[in-house]
Amino acid sequence: MQVASSLREALITGGKTVKDVSHDISRHVENKPTKLWWAAMAISVAVMAYGFYCLCYLLWEGVGVWGLNKTVGWAWDITNFVWWVGIGHAGTLISAILLLFRQRWRMSINRAAEAMTIFAVICAATFPFAHMGRLWLGFYWVFPLPNTWGSLWANFNSPLLWDVFAISTYFTVSLVFWYMGLIPDFAVIRDRAVVQGAKIRAQVYNALSFGWQGGAKTWMRYESVALILAGLSTPLVLSVHTIVSMDFATSVIPGWHTTIFPPYFVAGAIFSGFAMVLTLLLITRKVFKLEDYITIYHIELMNIIIIITGSIVGIAYITELFIAWYSGVEYEGYAFYNRVSGPFAWSYWSMMTCNVISPQLFWVKKIRTSLVATFVLSIVVNIGMWFERFVIIVTSLHRDYIPSSWTMFSPTMYDIGEYLFTFGFFFTAFLLFAKFFPVINMAEVKSIVKVASLEKKENASH
Amino acid sequence: MDADKHFIVGVFDDEEVLLKGIGKIRGNGVKIHDVYSPFPVHGIDDALSIKRSRLPIAAFMFGMTGTALALLMQIWMLGYDWPMIIGGKNHASLPPFIPVTFELTVLLAALGMVGTFFIASDMKPYKWPRQFDLRSTEDKHVMAIDLAINSGKTKDELRSLLRDSGASEVNEKSFE
Structure with missing residues (x-):
């Protein structure tokens, strides 16, 4: 049997049995959606529809409808792209890296976090594709497909191309990993549907579960698949944001040409990802009454990861500033002087406040175990992380080498509209997921429920 | 019987x-x-x-296939089929090919292994399993x-x- 130290706090509270787990999680799939769900869905779809109009207008008119200009060729689009990709990283960290480290607290949160990863990566991908303008030709530019220009192949020396491979592999492998986890849980819903006499639901969830039966040998194979997928996903997730950072780091733009970018970006990604997981889970937990599965202890552990990654990000900011001065390179020095005190200094100082100061509040136990404080700070962190990418991209570009090309950037309604599109899509997809899929990994939680309830008995007998 | x-x-x-x-x-x-x-x-x-389970072996073989295919593809495309000078470097040099090679290794290993799992366990969407007791997925x-x-x-x-x-x-x- 599995053993858990009595020093650790129970991962599942409320004295749940294995049967309770099936019931508590499956009933959200079986019941009709609530009014609150419909209201949230209506808002998300409306936002997505408005954003979709902006996206279509951009494809019709061209990229000129964005606020980009000759000097600032990347702005909100790539900021949003990097921001969304970064958010996705927490899902993989929770499901893969914490699995390899045998952290059982991941079991209640991995399902929703992985769903978030998948939706976030889709949101991210819309920006580079929209930025191509002629979307229908984009596939020839980013994938090595035979074409009528030669074939003139894609340039494998470019980090932008590496990014295409990294993001698409990341998306595919995350999707497969997430789906593998869902298979036994779909079978639970299927078998409950048979008992309840819901024939269509039984058929649909059987197809989704690939006819899962749960025999001893299948479980053994299944566990070895999960372990290897975790092993493959771990270097994969680290490679993704490393390669995203190389989009900048391999260029010669002062402020981008920085060797600390890969670890700094990966830490920032996990930082913002955990913040987004907290934002979503605090709502999900409340709406679906999952307080016994996602406990204060889970939230506290996630906040601790936010302190660690937030501190790494803070050190990276300070290192950048120090090296800009210490290197003696005047271009680098100016780029950072401009960040701190130039026309976009407000964005730099917003970033510093949100990312460096606010996560340090979690050192106080009262704050990191408070739901309200966690919710507010999780949003603050994501605002900060958005500003980080905006600062890196726009403030580095807007002061070009020749002062005559110096300019400013301001977004148009189409920049804002496309960002809104991704938000609308993200929440629509998450709401659909929360309604039709089990939001907590039942099979994994069941394997630790007994340990949790045994502890409870022991504590009662002492 | x-x-x-x-x-x-x-x-x-x-x-x-x-x-x-x-x-x-x-x-x-x-x-x-x-x-x-x-x-x-x-x-x-x-x-x-x-x-x-021998699935780890399958995963390794698929991964190696991915590595080989990725390297062959990049070396052939940029080294032989349409050689181009990019940044004054060799037509086909290994270091810039590593990221794509890594990604394709992971991609093929993951997809190949999961596909093998479905085939080995005889799982398919249109198959209704024999259920000995409906509670075996519940508790x-x-x-x-x-x-x-x-x-x-x-x-x-x-x-x-x-x-x-x-x-x-x-x-x-x-x-x-």
Whole structure:
């Protein structure tokens, strides 16, 4: 049997049995959606529809409808792209890296976090594709497909191309990993549907579960698949944001040409990802009454990861500033002087406040175990992380080498509209997921429920 | 009596009782068809003498295929089919090819292994599995014993053996 130290706090509270787990999680799939769900869905779809109009207008008119200009060729689009990709990283960290480290607290949160990863990566991908303008030709530019220009192949020396491979592999492998986890849980819903006499639901969830039966040998194979997928996903997730950072780091733009970018970006990604997981889970937990599965202890552990990654990000900011001065390179020095005190200094100082100061509040136990404080700070962190990418991209570009090309950037309604599109899509997809899929990994939680309830008995007998 | 049609089904409430029960039942010379559980039970593979899965080998082979394909593709495309000078470097130099090679290695290993898993476990979306007990995905561990294979023992002997081994319920199940 599995053993858990009595020093650790129970991962599942409320004295749940294995049967309770099936019931508590499956009933959200079986019941009709609530009014609150419909209201949230209506808002998300409306936002997505408005954003979709902006996206279509951009494809019709061209990229000129964005606020980009000759000097600032990347702005909100790539900021949003990097921001969304970064958010996705927490899902993989929770499901893969914490699995390899045998952290059982991941079991209640991995399902929703992985769903978030998948939706976030889709949101991210819309920006580079929209930025191509002629979307229908984009596939020839980013994938090595035979074409009528030669074939003139894609340039494998470019980090932008590496990014295409990294993001698409990341998306595919995350999707497969997430789906593998869902298979036994779909079978639970299927078998409950048979008992309840819901024939269509039984058929649909059987197809989704690939006819899962749960025999001893299948479980053994299944566990070895999960372990290897975790092993493959771990270097994969680290490679993704490393390669995203190389989009900048391999260029010669002062402020981008920085060797600390890969670890700094990966830490920032996990930082913002955990913040987004907290934002979503605090709502999900409340709406679906999952307080016994996602406990204060889970939230506290996630906040601790936010302190660690937030501190790494803070050190990276300070290192950048120090090296800009210490290197003696005047271009680098100016780029950072401009960040701190130039026309976009407000964005730099917003970033510093949100990312460096606010996560340090979690050192106080009262704050990191408070739901309200966690919710507010999780949003603050994501605002900060958005500003980080905006600062890196726009403030580095807007002061070009020749002062005559110096300019400013301001977004148009189409920049804002496309960002809104991704938000609308993200929440629509998450709401659909929360309604039709089990939001907590039942099979994994069941394997630790007994340990949790045994502890409870022991504590009662002492 | 035909094999793979008529079964005695033992329902166990607890995985530790189940593991001890498996030992006892197999010790009596009874062959167990399979045990269906709502979650992976650790130690059940040893108790049932299931051999270690060879899926890691499949994953490795698919991964190596990915590595080879990625390298061949990049070297052929940029080195031979349309050589171009980019940044004054060799047409086909290895370091910039590493990221794409890594990604394709991971991609093929993951997809290949999962595909192998579905084929090896005979899982497909349009297949309705044989269900010995619907509670086996919910909270019970369900042991199926094929009557035809264990013809040395009578039904009643198997029933009482299951009861003695800790089964909370013993049923019969036949499939057409």
